[in-house]
Amino acid sequence: MDEFAGLTDFLGAMTYWNAVQVMLASDGRLTTKAPLYERPYLDGERLMIPRGPGSAEDSEGYTDYSILDEHGSYSLRVSGRSRKDIRPDRPSCWFGHFDDATKYFVGANVAEITRMLYKPSAIPVVNLQWLNRGLAPGWLQSSEPNPSGFEPATRYFMANDPGRFYFTDSTDTAASFLLNLTWRELNTTFSEGIPGAEDIPMPDFSDE
Template identity: 55%
Template sequence: MDKWSGLADLLSSLEYWSEVQTTLANEGHFQGAAPLYGRPYLEDGRLVIPRGPGMAEDSDGYTDYSIVEEPTFFPVRIAGRSRGTLIPESANAWFGTFDDVAKYFIGRRVAAPTRSRVQPDGVESVNTRWLDRGLAPLWDQVIEPDPSGFSPGTRYFRSDQPERFYFTANTDSATSHLLNLSWRELNSTFNEGLSGIDLIPMPRFSDD
């Protein structure tokens, strides 16, 4: 299996959400410039996700993201600045497959922030739908240190596909629901209720 399986779906989803953000901004319904991110590129086993004009460096700080190929997992690595202080790069989430980390990034770092920036008051948070449901079907969990060595940590994993697992910085059963969605379901779930969304064509995905 291609370790970078899901990369084309991530790129297509980013392009889709960039168009959504631009449309919302043109209608006066989006806080800040659009899009949030530029086009990602691979560099020595690292997928770099550049900041777009909607995530520009400013006095309030910024966060830069990348997804790195390591021997047994793909971490989401972050760096940035807060109140003028540089934040050294570190990982705050780890996934067993690239496809899962890509879905996590689109849901949590692209689509959810888009919804929160809708003017005047944002739209319903998708994540709250899953907070009290426990783990999604076929997911389980075990207490063990996360890949950074922090303990106690929680490894969430698919019981039928043990190569699919994740750790996040906080208790996070909700992510299992996000990862059980197909790519089309993921993007459709997060675009619900957005102005003009029916006029923006959604791309084809590898799991359609």
């Protein structure tokens, strides 16, 4: 199996959100520059997600993201600087499937952040609708060490496909709802309420 299966879908989703951010910034409706991220690219066994003008280094520091193939899981890695403190490359969560890692990144770090940066008025936070609802249909959980060996930790996994799992650095049942969305559903769910987003075309996705 292609270890980076779903990469084309991820690149298409990132292109879509870059276009949404550029549209909002050009109309003065984004509280930062655009886009937040440049086009991701593979560097060996790691997918690099470069910062764009909207996520550039400033006096508060910066954060860099990448997704690393760890041969058994895919870790979303975080590094950067917070004021004077350097943050070394570390995993923040793990996924059994690459496309789940990328869906999570788009939802949590691109689409929801775009909604948070929208002005002049606030747009409802999408993830709030999934809080306190337990796990999405088809998902189960078990207490076990995460791939780094840390415990206590929780493994969330699909009942009919235990190889499809995720660990996050905190209790996160809401992510199961996000991961149950198709790529198109993810983009339309998070773009709802953003005027003009409906005019930006989305690519075809492999799960359609």
